[in-house]
Amino acid sequence: VDLMVDSAQTLLESWEARVDKSGGTLDIKIDDDIRAYSADVISRTCFGSSYVKGKKIFLKLRELQKAVSKPNVLAEMTGLRLKKCSSKCRNSHNSPFSSVKEHRLRSSFCRFFPTKKNRQAWGLHKQVHRLILEIVKESGEDKNLLRAILHSASSSKLGLREAENFIVDNCKSIYFAGYESTAVTAAWCLMLLGLHPEWQDRVRQEVLDVCGGRPLDSQSLQNMKNVCYICSPIFRS
Incomplete structure (x- = not known):
């Protein structure tokens, strides 16, 4: 909880500064800010005192995610793209290329070609791999998620x-x-x-009553009935 509060405090202060700079009123698009907050909490939890490098890893993983999600131009040029099969094709047990097999063929074939997208993805993958191993070498005896891995x-x-x-793949999985x-839920x-x-209004008053101006902690959170009442159905949705 302390890690989350520290990250949230930084985010709120940045919002307050932007509002003050704009004269007291401002529309804020929070999507990227919430994602950055989520990444900051994960970085602090996973990498402890090396969380600054952890945030760099997050940025590289975001770039990698965008790179691999772009349409594959080579697949379009060579015709190795996923096509919608007819019902006859889907129902045929003797067909060597179902839609899933076509997709696998396209992915396995095209990822080895030195296209611009693939070179970008390879470079980002190497950078992420290197950054994670640097943190591993620098890690001390901090009790964090990296230590467990x-x-x-x-x-x-x-x-x-x-x-x-094994270490790199687990760290990447935690981020992705x-x-x-977490960001979407928030x-x-x-x-x-x-x-x-x-x-x-109810939640604000409850926070004031329970915390009394003190930073939020796990014990205070347990006493916030309205907050739990609101969050429970959101977590289930």
Whole structure:
């Protein structure tokens, strides 16, 4: 909770500064800010004192995600693109190329060609790999998620290359699985509160009553019934 509060405080201060600079009123598009907040929390949790480098990894992973999601020009030129199969094709057990097989063929074939998109993705992948291993070498005895991953890798009796890939893949999975879902959930919660100002007032008053001007902690969070009442259905949706 302390890590989340520290990251949230930084975000709120940046919003307040932007509002003051604009004269007291400002429309803020929060999508990128919420994603950055989510990445900051994950970086602090995963990498501890090396979270600044962790944020660099997040930015590289975002670039990598955008690079691999672009349309494959080579696939369009060569005709190795996913086509919609007819019902006869889908129902045929003897057909060597179902839609899934075509997709796999296209992906495996095109990813080895030195296209601009592939070269960009390869470069980003190498940078992410290098940054994560640098943090591993610099890591001390901090009790963070990276320490747990390192312990798991060392206890698995893997070779050096396999252990490095295990660590890098797990860190990448944490980012990809964690930051997007967390950011979307937070944005959804803020939107619902914006649609129901009466609940905003209840939550604000509850936070003031429970915290009394003190920073939020896990014990205070347990005493916030309205906050839990609002968040529970949002987490389920």
